[in-house]
Every structure is written in C-alpha cells, then in structure tokens.
Amino acid sequence: MKSLVLVAAATCAVVCTAQDSFESPEFNVTQAVLQQGVDISALPTLAGLKERSPWSACAAACNSLKLIPSFEVYAKNTTNYTTFTNEYWATQQGDVNPECIIKPSTPKQVSIAVLISRLTRCPFAVKGGGHAAFAGSSSIEGGITIALEKLNKIEVATDKKSVLVGPGRRWLEFYNELEKHGLAVVGGRVTDVGVPGLTLGGGVTYPDLYWSLRGGGNNFGIVTAFQLHTFPMNKMWGGGKLVANSDFEKALDATYKFGATGAASDEKGSQIISFGYAEGFGPLASAFLTYAEPVTSLPAMFEDWANVSLIQDTTGAHTLSELVSLLSDGVPDRERQTYWDVTFKLDRSLFSFLVNTFYELLPNIIDAKNLLPTISIQLITIPQLQQMQKNGGNAFGISPADGPLFIMNMGTVWTNPADDERILKFNNDIIMRVQAEAAKKGLNNDYIYMNYASGYQAVVSSYGTANQKRLQSTSSWFDPTGVFRKLQPGYFKLDGSAPFGEYS
Ligand SMILES: Cc1cc2nc3c(=O)[nH]c(=O)nc-3n(C[C@H](O)[C@H](O)[C@H](O)COP(=O)(O)OP(=O)(O)OC[C@H]3O[C@@H](n4cnc5c(N)ncnc54)[C@H](O)[C@@H]3O)c2cc1C
Ligand SMILES: *[C@@H]1O[C@H](CO)[C@@H](O)[C@H](O)[C@H]1NC(C)=O
Ligand SMILES: *[C@@H]1O[C@H](CO)[C@@H](O)[C@H](O)[C@H]1NC(C)=O
Ligand SMILES: *[C@@H]1O[C@H](CO)[C@@H](O)[C@H](O)[C@H]1NC(C)=O
Ligand SMILES: *[C@@H]1O[C@H](CO)[C@@H](O)[C@H](O)[C@H]1NC(C)=O
Numbered sequence: 001m002k003s004l005v006l007v008a009a010a011t012c013a014v015v016c017t018a019q020d021s022f023e024s025p026e027f028n029v030t031q032a033v034l035q036q037g038v039d040i041s042a043l044p045t046l047a048g049l050k051e052r053s054p055w056s057a058c059a060a061a062c063n064s065l066k067l068i069p070s071f072e073v074y075a076k077n078t079t080n081y082t083t084f085t086n087e088y089w090a091t092q093q094g095d096v097n098p099e100c101i102i103k104p105s106t107p108k109q110v111s112i113a114v115l116i117s118r119l120t121r122c123p124f125a126v127k128g129g130g131h132a133a134f135a136g137s138s139s140i141e142g143g144i145t146i147a148l149e150k151l152n153k154i155e156v157a158t159d160k161k162s163v164l165v166g167p168g169r170r171w172l173e174f175y176n177e178l179e180k181h182g183l184a185v186v187g188g189r190v191t192d193v194g195v196p197g198l199t200l201g202g203g204v205t206y207p208d209l210y211w212s213l214r215g216g217g218n219n220f221g222i223v224t225a226f227q228l229h230t231f232p233m234n235k236m237w238g239g240g241k242l243v244a245n246s247d248f249e250k251a252l253d254a255t256y257k258f259g260a261t262g263a264a265s266d267e268k269g270s271q272i273i274s275f276g277y278a279e280g281f282g283p284l285a286s287a288f289l290t291y292a293e294p295v296t297s298l299p300a301m302f303e304d305w306a307n308v309s310l311i312q313d314t315t316g317a318h319t320l321s322e323l324v325s326l327l328s329d330g331v332p333d334r335e336r337q338t339y340w341d342v343t344f345k346l347d348r349s350l351f352s353f354l355v356n357t358f359y360e361l362l363p364n365i366i367d368a369k370n371l372l373p374t375i376s377i378q379l380i381t382i383p384q385l386q387q388m389q390k391n392g393g394n395a396f397g398i399s400p401a402d403g404p405l406f407i408m409n410m411g412t413v414w415t416n417p418a419d420d421e422r423i424l425k426f427n428n429d430i431i432m433r434v435q436a437e438a439a440k441k442g443l444n445n446d447y448i449y450m451n452y453a454s455g456y457q458a459v460v461s462s463y464g465t466a467n468q469k470r471l472q473s474t475s476s477w478f479d480p481t482g483v484f485r486k487l488q489p490g491y492f493k494l495d496g497s498a499p500f501g502e503y504s
Contacts (some may be wrong), residue, residue, distance in 0.1 A: 021480040029118045036112050043067055046119065058142055061122035062100035065144070071109060072150075074101040084147065088139065089131045089192075090337035096139040098125070105150040107224040113146050114222065117487055125490045126222050128167050129194015133339040133411070134455040136490035136499065138197070148196065151224055156181050163230050167196035167223055172328075175321040184233035184320050189272075189288065191328040199226055201451035202394070212474040215395030215463060217450055218491050219475055219484050237299060238290035238323050239315035247309045248275070248285050248355065252377075254304035255287065256348045259379040259404045262301030267383030268292040269301045275355050276374035277362055288327055289315060332372060335413045336420070340427045341452035343380075343445040344438050346404040351377060354408055354434045365412075365419070365426045372413040373423075375430065380405040395471055397464035398447050405445055408434060409452045427454070428503045450492055456503035461496025468496055 033040055040046060045063040066073045074081040076097065084101050088094040099122070104110045117124045125140035127147045132138050139145055152168035154177045163185065165174060172191035178184055188198045200217050213220055243251045255273050263269045273287040291299040296317050298306060314326050344350055358375040365371060382403040388394055398405065410427050438444045448462040460468055472494050475485065485493055492499065 022478045033115045057120040058099035058122040061116050061120040072103040089333045090133050092135040093139045096141050098145040101145045103147045103150050123487050128196035129170050131193045133337045164227050169195045183230040185228045191324050208474045211392050212471050235294040235317040236292050237295045241287045242312040243285040244309040250308045252351045257304045259346045263381040272378040274374045274376040332413050339411045339452045340454040341409040343447040345443040347443050353437050357433050368414045368419040370415040374411050376409040378407040395467050397467045455500040456498050458496045458498045459492040
C-alpha cells in the first residue's frame, strides 16, 4: 500500500503537526455537522438527546440520517435490510441486527455518519467485503452499520505505477479491472473477500498512521480510498494441487523444502497447503502455489512437488483473476464460520504434528451437519519478511531474523448453532496442543495474523508491547476521544484484549 485517504474523527482544519492531536479538545461535533452542510434544525429527532437511552439514541441517529437528502438508509424489517444481512459471508454476522444500515456514496457522507454517531452516542460498525468470521466485526447489534460498497472507484494513475481503489471493492473485480491495463497488485487469494479489511489487517502522508494501519485494523478511522502500488502483469505461474491420500507426508516435505531453502532468496514464490475433511471424501489435502513470473513449468523452488502424487493439478500460466477464481471454487458462504491462527518457526516435524493432531481430534466434531474443517500451513518466507519492512514496515512485530515462519490457520464451516461450542473447542484444543509441542523446541512466535484470528484471540498485544504502545499513541493523536475504539466496539481493539474474552 502506498497511501490512503482516511475519514478520521474530524477533518484537520489547520496544519496538523502544529497541534497536540489531530483534533483539538474544543472540537464541537454539532458545529462539525453544520459545517458538512447538514441542517440540524431539520432533524427534530436529535432534540433532547441527553435524556435518551443508548437504544433510542440509535433510533434518533437512524431517523436523522433518513432525513438527510440523498442518504441511503435501510430500516429494520425492510426487504433491503434483510437482503443485506443475508449477504454476509458468515451467518454469525448476518444474525446481528443493526438499528439501520447506511450505504454512503461519498467520503463526506461517511464523515456525516460518524459525526451523527458521535452526537447521539449511537455505536457503529464498518463493513467492507464483509468476510470477517465472527459476529460484530463488520455488523453491530442495535447500532449503525456503515456499508462501504458504493465507494467503489478504481482509478489507475496515468503513469500506471499505482491505482486508487475504493473500499467497496472485492479482489476479483479489482484484478479484472487492472488486467485491462496489463497490471496487478499484491492482494487477496479469494475472489469475493473485500479489499479494505484484508489490507488493514495486513498493510498517508503520516508515517505513524501508515505504519499503524498495516495491522491496526479498524482502530484509526474509515479508509475511503487506498492507493496501491501496481506492477505490470499478464500471466503468472500458479494453481492448485490436490494431493493423493497416500502422499500427505511427501507434500509436507515439498512444502518444508520450499520454505527452508527453495524460497530463501526469491520473494516471487508463495505457498499455502490445507488439510481438511469432507463427508463422502474423507481426508483431503490441497496446496496453492504461486510464482509471480509467466513461466509454464514448475519453478525450481517447488521442485519436490514433482514427487508428489496428485488427484488434480491446475498449476500453469494464468492471469491473477483466473488464479483466484480457481482457488475460490467451492469455498462455501452463508454458513457458520470460525477462523483461528497462530505463528511458528518453520519446522518439519511440527508440520506432521499439527496435521496429525487435527485428524486425531476430528472425531469430536465429525457428525456436525455440513461440516468442513481445515487446517492450513501458510509460509512466511524470509524474502517476504524483507518485503514487509519496506516503506516503514508494519505493526506486526516480526522481522527477517525471526524467519522463516509459518502461520497455522484453521477455518471451520458448519450449519447448526448447537455445534458452536464443540467446534470452537476443537480449534482451540489444536492450538493448545501444537503450541505445547512447539514450546519444547522453542518454535512458538507470538504473532497472530488479524485477518485469520478468532474473536477469542488477543491480536494487537501479539505484536509486542512496543508496537502496541505505538499503535495506542497513534490513536491518541488521531482520535483523542476514541471514536473508532469506543463508538465502534467490534473487531480487534488496541488494548489487546480479545473481543469475546479468553477462550476457556
Ligand atoms: C474465504 C476467505 C479467504 C480469505 N483469503 C485471504 C487471503 O488470501 N489473504 C488474507 O490476508 N486474508 C484472507 N482472508 C481473511 C480476510 O482478509 C479477512 O476476513 C478480512 O477481514 C476481510 O476483509 P473484508 O473487507 O471482506 O471484511 P469486513 O468484514 O468488511 O471487514 C473486516 C474488518 O475491517 C474493517 N474495515 C472494513 N473496511 C474498512 C475501512 N474502509 N476502513 C476501516 N476499517 C474497515 C471492518 O470494520 C472490520 O472490522 C480470507 C477470508 C475468507 C473468508
Ligand atoms: C457547538 O456548536 C453549536 C452550534 O454552533 C453551538 O450551539 C454550541 O453552543 C457549541 N457548543 C459548545 C460547547 O461550544
Ligand atoms: C420486525 O418484524 C418482526 C416479526 O416479523 C417483529 O417481531 C418485530 O417487532 C419487527 N420489528 C420492527 C422494528 O418493526
Ligand atoms: C432498496 O434497494 C433498491 C435496489 O437497490 C433501491 O432501488 C431502493 O431505493 C432501496 N430502497 C430504499 C428504501 O433505500
Ligand atoms: C524427488 O525426486 C527426485 C528425483 O526424481 C529426487 O532426487 C529427490 O530426492 C526426491 N525428493 C524427495 C523429497 O523425495
């Protein structure tokens, strides 16, 4: 990410660096709403707010937003509202009922919505692609859900070296548009994941803010445009390899070799391998390999994959949009979902241990309806860690000296809420066992990747105390009253506590 346009708590009226914070203590929210051209006297529901409870505050906020010309507001029990909540990727998010849903079509409307939330003290949530896996991440019970889908511009710079993208975009449509210009960006693997949530979980003119947003999630404002570096791209090598049951260990060998030596000096390769189980199929293993050059045969860094027996192989030269479509095929949505992840130093025996632990504990949940559990190994190679340090780095607290690393990422799909408890426990149990094994060999790394984390995991404190403090001080400068931490309670907050508390 090169830079971004942010709607912060306020707009900076004077030279920001001359102040103690981005917003002065005298900041007058009513005045700011008026300055945005909203006639408060035409919003009778805002009168007498002080006496209202938080719930009627949200009724007042939503009724006010409805009265502002050209605001698109969906009220409870309308078809548009229900259609919207049904479209979340995880049903746990769709089950949350906001007081209203708004779809701002300009950054100014986003500002007004935040100011009305501040005025009424009605809490809000922000939705990009809506792919976060737990309730309240991009939805809010009784509050205002601000959906960004109408902020969807894609503007390639005239020098073709960067692109400005609105937070309403998802990766496939974005890649498709860039391909018309022979370009690509570094982005997500799955077609309908949103650009904003993914980018803020992983990576302006203000260096602290830029650093903080790469890992800081939703704590600093609402990003209304991202400027991403582009690079020329027509086709690249990559695809999926579905591994025969007999060759799971060989696939792990090839994966290890890639991480340990294959990719030691070339940042163009990446690999993730997932093990799962599906009724009627039994144990499954599938790897996704990419190399960002248009070669047509297996790149040397993946050479041991030549020894692995496969059931299906789609690797070859593809466009980026073809690749993400290949990978997304069969990913279920509108079901119950949970994601969990932790990080370890690369170690071959730990690979087998985690896969074996997964299959050993699987009987605890195997009869859950429509069950689709997976455990993945996603490599973070040393060249990738080096790339992350560019442009001031990010908030993750991992460096090339820690590498190579891998993320153990688990995701489960199921249907019945009655199975929630044992499925959460299954995921948590695997983490506990694998971390205990890793501890014996000194292989644990604290880092938790926000984009794959469950609401029971403390993400921001996993970046280390110094980085957590830097994030907090960025926040006190940009958002001294804590609008984006307190009025927007969902997802991972800067104090490092898990949204749902410790899992026990
Ligand atoms: C099938 C699947 C595949 C995935 N593949 C990948 C992958 O390849 N790589 C990867 O890194 N991750 C991947 N993820 C994880 C993904 O990055 C996260 O789920 C991410 O949060 C999704 O972003 P979103 O915009 O769709 O989600 P949302 O639920 O809309 O947003 C997530 C969080 O970001 C906040 N947010 C959204 N937009 C803004 C904004 N404009 N300003 C401020 N805050 C905002 C929201 O408030 C919310 O808290 C995958 C997830 C799924 C379900
Ligand atoms: C804030 O601005 C409004 C509108 O201009 C004004 O009526 C009010 O007195 C101001 N509040 C404070 C505390 O200055
Ligand atoms: C929405 O409809 C349900 C039943 O269809 C009803 O119980 C509920 O009170 C309604 N809510 C509102 C806000 O009208
Ligand atoms: C509901 O959605 C439709 C289609 O997007 C739109 O035309 C209509 O104006 C919406 N209704 C409201 C009340 O916003
Ligand atoms: C893969 O096969 C090649 C020869 O085909 C062999 O040299 C190499 O050792 C094999 N690697 C593994 C991990 O079996």
